[in-house]
Amino acid sequence: MNDVELGDLTDLRDGTMRVFADVGEHGVVVCRVNGQLHAFDDNCSHRDARLSEGRFRGTTITCPVHGAQFDVRTGEHRCAPATSPIVVRVVRESGGRAFVESTEV
Amino acid sequence: MADGGVNHEKGSARAPGPTLHEQLLADPTRPPWPLLVEAPAYLGDDDISYSVYTSEEHFRAEFDHMWSKTWQWACHVEHIPETGDYYVYDVGPHSALIVRGEDGAINAFYNACMHRGTQLRPPGSCGFANQLKCPFHGWTWSLDGELVDLPDRWDFPHVGDDTHRLPRLPVAVFSGFVWINFDPDAEPLSSYVGVLADHFTEFGFEDRYIETHVRKKLPCNWKAAIEAFLEAYHVRETHASGQLGDEVTTQYDVFPPNVSRFIHTIALDSPQRPAPRTEEEIFANMLRGVPVESRPKLPDGMRARDAWAKIVQRDMSSRYGHDFTHLSESITLDSIEYFLFPNAFFFPGLSLPMVYRFRPDADDIDVSWFDLLILRPRPAHGEVPPPPEVIELDVDDSYTVASGLGPLGRVYDQDTSNMKAQTRGFRSSRKKGQTLGNYQEVRARHLQQRVREHLRAGGFTADPT
Numbered sequence: 001m002n003d004v005e006l007g008d009l010t011d012l013r014d015g016t017m018r019v020f021a022d023v024g025e026h027g028v029v030v031c032r033v034n035g036q037l038h039a040f041d042d043n044c045s046h047r048d049a050r051l052s053e054g055r056f057r058g059t060t061i062t063c064p065v066h067g068a069q070f071d072v073r074t075g076e077h078r079c080a081p082a083t084s085p086i087v088v089r090v091v092r093e094s095g096g097r098a099f100v101e102s103t104e105v
Numbered sequence: 106m107a108d109g110g111v112n113h114e115k116g117s118a119r120a121p122g123p124t125l126h127e128q129l130l131a132d133p134t135r136p137p138w139p140l141l142v143e144a145p146a147y148l149g150d151d152d153i154s155y156s157v158y159t160s161e162e163h164f165r166a167e168f169d170h171m172w173s174k175t176w177q178w179a180c181h182v183e184h185i186p187e188t189g190d191y192y193v194y195d196v197g198p199h200s201a202l203i204v205r206g207e208d209g210a211i212n213a214f215y216n217a218c219m220h221r222g223t224q225l226r227p228p229g230s231c232g233f234a235n236q237l238k239c240p241f242h243g244w245t246w247s248l249d250g251e252l253v254d255l256p257d258r259w260d261f262p263h264v265g266d267d268t269h270r271l272p273r274l275p276v277a278v279f280s281g282f283v284w285i286n287f288d289p290d291a292e293p294l295s296s297y298v299g300v301l302a303d304h305f306t307e308f309g310f311e312d313r314y315i316e317t318h319v320r321k322k323l324p325c326n327w328k329a330a331i332e333a334f335l336e337a338y339h340v341r342e343t344h345a346s347g348q349l350g351d352e353v354t355t356q357y358d359v360f361p362p363n364v365s366r367f368i369h370t371i372a373l374d375s376p377q378r379p380a381p382r383t384e385e386e387i388f389a390n391m392l393r394g395v396p397v398e399s400r401p402k403l404p405d406g407m408r409a410r411d412a413w414a415k416i417v418q419r420d421m422s423s424r425y426g427h428d429f430t431h432l433s434e435s436i437t438l439d440s441i442e443y444f445l446f447p448n449a450f451f452f453p454g455l456s457l458p459m460v461y462r463f464r465p466d467a468d469d470i471d472v473s474w475f476d477l478l479i480l481r482p483r484p485a486h487g488e489v490p491p492p493p494e495v496i497e498l499d500v501d502d503s504y505t506v507a508s509g510l511g512p513l514g515r516v517y518d519q520d521t522s523n524m525k526a527q528t529r530g531f532r533s534s535r536k537k538g539q540t541l542g543n544y545q546e547v548r549a550r551h552l553q554q555r556v557r558e559h560l561r562a563g564g565f566t567a568d569p570t
Contacts, residue, residue, distance in 0.1 A: 015491075046240075055189070055233030058494055062232030064189075066240040068226075068230055080227040081240045 108564025122376020213276035308453035317509025350378030426478030427486030
């Protein structure tokens with residue numbers, strides 16, 4: 001289990017996301033919901049596509065290609081055409097720095 | 106024309122005592138002009154055949170001839186604020202894909218691929234797309250419906266950009282909501298809404314946001330579900346003691362062809378109450394939800410209704426940063442319910458600010474879906490909160506789990522229990538139709554007549570009445 005430092009994310013506001021393209025195989029997307037950071041791999045479970053190019057609202061990320069939707073907190077898929085969850089990762093903030101675990105949750 | 110005690114005259118259209126109109130005129134603050142309009146209607150007194158709730162042929166004819174021809178609100182404009190945002194609205198077999206286009210305009214398309222029919226986006230979904238790409242073979246349209254990619258185009262010499270653009274369906278924005286009609290030749294929404302175009306200029310629905318959104322599965326036909334909310338005649342028995350005096354003074358209006366309305370007052374004694382309550386008693390009743398130690402006293406010489414309106418106005422003013430203290434007592438407190446056929450309800454009141462939508466289940470004639478929204482004034486400062494996630498409730502789930510409904514949750518639960526019993530009774534009754542009050546239940550008759558008119562226009566005549 002390796003922690004990867006993402007830097008200072010205190011400027012990442014609720015309802016916004018940021019992609020770290022060089023973390024993991026696909027890159028990792030970090031977003032904030034109600035003050036809490038969440039992280040998931042930048043890869044749709046339906047077809048390989050970058051979720052970071054989709055839209056993030058509330059607790060849902062929508063894939064821009066076919067409209068698959070996922071709960072960013074748990075990775076669970078919310079609608080077709082996805083039939084399986086996306087990979088979410090533990091992310092924490094400490095001393096003004098954010099860290100994401102590079103192993104899958 | 107009496108016949109064995111039966112009288113087919115239209116009746117008085119009034120309960121004993123002062124009318125609601127007279128009550129509004131007695132308020133210290135004059136309500137907005139639409140609330141002073143009276144439009145009683147007598148639409149006949151024939152029984153409504155239970156077959157309209159139980160016939161599968163009727164159910165299918167409604168999808169074919171009525172749901173396909175009428176304006177329905179699909180989503181709120183805030184569900185699709187930016188280019189590429191989409192929302193899928195479904196009713197029975199019909200499905201509309203509503204998309205915010207490149208130029209910010211709202212487009213609505215039939216939600217089906219022009220290749221082999223696959224729905225482009227799943228039912229009920231709300232999301233974002235750069236382009237509308239079919240998940241089956243990848244045919245792709247722009248957000249404005251232009252065919253922009255067709256894999257292996259060499260195999261489709263018979264496909265043209267014009268023949269295979271996404272067909273549009275009529276779409277319009279009204280009262281902060283996006284409305285669609287599955288009929289390409291539909292009359293404009295602006296004429297379909299009738300008096301609402303004028304009445305709603307007084308209410309500012311477009312300046313409200315969705316605070317709470319509940320979607321409940323109901324154990325009854327969609328028309329029975331709607332009818333449960335079209336009259337306040339049931340209030341005395343369903344929501345109160347059943348004793349005379351616990352009814353609410355209500356005005357019922359019909360504005361043909363598509364609109365009906367009721368208004369019922371809050372914090373006034375019913376004129377039918379045998380022993381009227383004192384203003385202090387009425388005020389105490391309004392303060393039930395307030396902790397005893399912080400309950401104010403009724404100022405000398407002030408009516409409970411007027412004092413309660415002031416309290417509500419101050420509370421809402423501090424909560425939403427607007428000054429509501431100039432509003433009338435009626436718009437502050439009363440249950441003011443507009444219905445737009447076939448399935449939309451709008452409540453302009455400050456403390457009862459709901460929007461409803463009812464839809465039939467696609468397959469089960471005895472199931473319907475109830476969207477219950479609480480709208481609030483956009484905050485004077487700061488960002489408008491985005492639409493909340495939908496709280497999904499199954500048939501037996503209580504509305505009280507949705508905290509945003511407050512004490513209304515219990516009231517809606519009381520309505521639900523009637524629906525199951527009535528649905529069973531449609532089939533167990535010896536009498537084969539329901540008998541409606543000429544005045545208090547005229548809006549249910551209006552709904553039924555509009556459905557019947559659409560079905561007959563479509564050539565469906567199996568209705569025995």
